[in-house]
Amino acid sequence: MNMNSGHSNGVNGVKKGNGTANTSRPMLKEQEQPESGSSHTTNGHAATRPLHSRKESNPLAPPFIVSAPGKTIVYGEHAVVHGKAAIAAAISLRSYLLCTTLSKSKRAVTLRFSDIGLEHTWHIADLPWRAFQHPSKRKRYYDLITSLNEELVAAMQPHIATVSPAAKAEKRKIHQAAASAFLYLFLSLGSESSSACIYALRSTVPVGVGLGSSASVSVCLATALLLQCRALSGPHPDQQSREAEEQLERINRWAFVGELLIHGNPSGVDNTVATNGHAVLFQRRDYSKPPSVSILRDFPELPLLLVDTCQAKSTAAEVAKVGQLKTTHPDVTEHVFDAIDAITRSAHDVVTGEDPASRESITRLGELMTVNHGLLTSLGVSHPRLERLRYLVDQAGVGWTKLTGAGGGGCAITLLRPHIAADDEAAPEGTCSASAPLLALQKRLEAEGFARYETTLGGDGVGVLYPAVINGVEIDQEGFLDAEGREGVEALVGGRYDREAWKYWRP
Numbered sequence: 001m002n003m004n005s006g007h008s009n010g011v012n013g014v015k016k017g018n019g020t021a022n023t024s025r026p027m028l029k030e031q032e033q034p035e036s037g038s039s040h041t042t043n044g045h046a047a048t049r050p051l052h053s054r055k056e057s058n059p060l061a062p063p064f065i066v067s068a069p070g071k072t073i074v075y076g077e078h079a080v081v082h083g084k085a086a087i088a089a090a091i092s093l094r095s096y097l098l099c100t101t102l103s104k105s106k107r108a109v110t111l112r113f114s115d116i117g118l119e120h121t122w123h124i125a126d127l128p129w130r131a132f133q134h135p136s137k138r139k140r141y142y143d144l145i146t147s148l149n150e151e152l153v154a155a156m157q158p159h160i161a162t163v164s165p166a167a168k169a170e171k172r173k174i175h176q177a178a179a180s181a182f183l184y185l186f187l188s189l190g191s192e193s194s195s196a197c198i199y200a201l202r203s204t205v206p207v208g209v210g211l212g213s214s215a216s217v218s219v220c221l222a223t224a225l226l227l228q229c230r231a232l233s234g235p236h237p238d239q240q241s242r243e244a245e246e247q248l249e250r251i252n253r254w255a256f257v258g259e260l261l262i263h264g265n266p267s268g269v270d271n272t273v274a275t276n277g278h279a280v281l282f283q284r285r286d287y288s289k290p291p292s293v294s295i296l297r298d299f300p301e302l303p304l305l306l307v308d309t310c311q312a313k314s315t316a317a318e319v320a321k322v323g324q325l326k327t328t329h330p331d332v333t334e335h336v337f338d339a340i341d342a343i344t345r346s347a348h349d350v351v352t353g354e355d356p357a358s359r360e361s362i363t364r365l366g367e368l369m370t371v372n373h374g375l376l377t378s379l380g381v382s383h384p385r386l387e388r389l390r391y392l393v394d395q396a397g398v399g400w401t402k403l404t405g406a407g408g409g410g411c412a413i414t415l416l417r418p419h420i421a422a423d424d425e426a427a428p429e430g431t432c433s434a435s436a437p438l439l440a441l442q443k444r445l446e447a448e449g450f451a452r453y454e455t456t457l458g459g460d461g462v463g464v465l466y467p468a469v470i471n472g473v474e475i476d477q478e479g480f481l482d483a484e485g486r487e488g489v490e491a492l493v494g495g496r497y498d499r500e501a502w503k504y505w506r507p
């Protein structure tokens with residue numbers, strides 16, 4: 001699938017509105033991969049074009065969407081930045097990036113990230129291609145990049161400074177972080193002859209609450225740009241496991257670069273789980289090498305309550321705070337990291353053991369969460385709102401609580417005690433819960449300004465909807481950007497009614 005040239009294996013006959021469409025979705029086959037940034041020529045694809053594919057004269061690839069999940073870190077945040085193990089699971093909240101290629105004459109790329117109110121256009125020719133393509137700086141799509149090149153970041157700065165310059169400082173920071181992630185990836189993977197395109201983003205992952213919104217956005221950006229420079233094969237259903245694994249690894253490497261731009265010193269656990277889905281045991285001892293990643297496909301469906309303190313936090317600030325503590329008290333901090341590492345490994349033994357959903361296993365997992373939270377507090381990354389939340393849950397006696405993600409506000413997870421979870425499950429559909437203590441707690445939390453997210457753990461990682469057609473209807477950019485809330489977005493892009501439409505790399 002050449003997503004940029006008129007020789008695309010794309011689809012025609014797609015109707016706007018309520019019409020029917022040819023929804024065959026030819027995905028990339030493994031083929032000769034171009035050098036990153038090479039011009040978009042065909043490589044014998046026309047011969048394999050299906051009967052109803054786009055006409056040679058049509059210069060545009062059809063709009064397509066990529067999607068990636070948010071995550072919750074169950075054990076090991078912060079320690080993971082310093083080389084220890086962490087367990088994280090994908091959640092059913094996701095980001096979606098709709099890519100609409102424009103005719104060659106347009107020569108501009110536009111970001112429309114409506115959740116955060118960002119709209120920005122760059123003229124492709126104005127961008128600092130010379131710096132990014134200098135032989136000493138040029139990166140290939142298969143390279144492992146573990147740190148940003150300061151000269152390239154500096155070359156990009158004038159083009160980032162023009163993003164939302166009049167916005168309030170906090171908003172500008174959010175806009176410029178997202179724009180930086182895009183632009184660094186675009187300049188690294190694209191070329192001056194890249195197609196003009198509009199990148200429209202919607203996310204059901206709340207921004208900056210510890211659920212990996214930046215990673216899910218970075219995975220979407222990396223995947224879209226890799227697809228557009230033809231550096232990915234698939235996803236297609238008959239793809240060999242090793243090949244699918246390689247594609248996910250490629251996406252993950254570039255998503256990590258996006259994370260470097262957004263939050264400075266990432267461990268890589270967030271983008272790894274957003275790429276692969278399910279749950280992962282993750283460790284990165286040496287930042288110059290790929291991390292050790294074990295995918296936990298049989299991670300139990302833990303009865304978790306996910307609560308937002310609604311207290312804003314900054315991952316970069318919390319990570320820097322722990323870094324500072326490590327500099328001041330290296331031995332003490334290392335011991336705390338080691339203890340967190342031991343917690344993660346004990347939890348891993350339980351979830352990969354005989355009966356991870358048994359009463360005993362849940363109790364062990366819960367106790368480990370309590371200790372993990374205590375250690376995070378000792379690192380200075382809790383917050384009065386998180387402590388209040390933990391106190392309320394402890395008082396209600398419904399489960400074990402820890403902060404998740406960077407802390408300093410953001411979210412906490414509570415593992416429900418088995419009898420509470422059982423009552424909750426037995427509740428008639430549509431009711432909140434049959435468990436009186438849980439119901440009382442939920443009311444209390446609401447009254448004190450906490451928010452609860454309904455989500456399930458595990459599920460697929462990065463997915464592609466090519467073309468952007470659900471049930472024969474092409475997803476319209478304006479409708480996508482204006483869709484109301486989580487329900488609106490999911491109703492529009494949801495594979496719920498067209499299960500075959502979304503494709504995933506499944507090793």
Ligand SMILES: Nc1ncnc2c1ncn2[C@@H]1O[C@H](COP(=O)(O)OP(=O)(O)O)[C@@H](O)[C@H]1O
Pocket residue numbers: 113114115116173174175176177178179201202203206207208209210211212213214215217262263313314315316405406
């Ligand atoms: N829906 C979105 N649209 C655009 N950018 C987003 C979106 N969600 C997150 N981001 C980017 O990710 C950043 C949040 O990252 P971070 O502070 O690490 O929080 P989180 O814990 O959610 O990952 C934002 O500043 C923004 O740049």
Ligand SMILES: C[C@@](O)(CCOP(=O)(O)O)CC(=O)O
Pocket residue numbers: 073076077078079080081209210211212213265266267268269270315319404405406407410
């Ligand atoms: C604190 C940390 O371990 C997790 C941060 O997660 P989040 O950005 O709060 O979703 C940092 C990292 O692993 O990169």
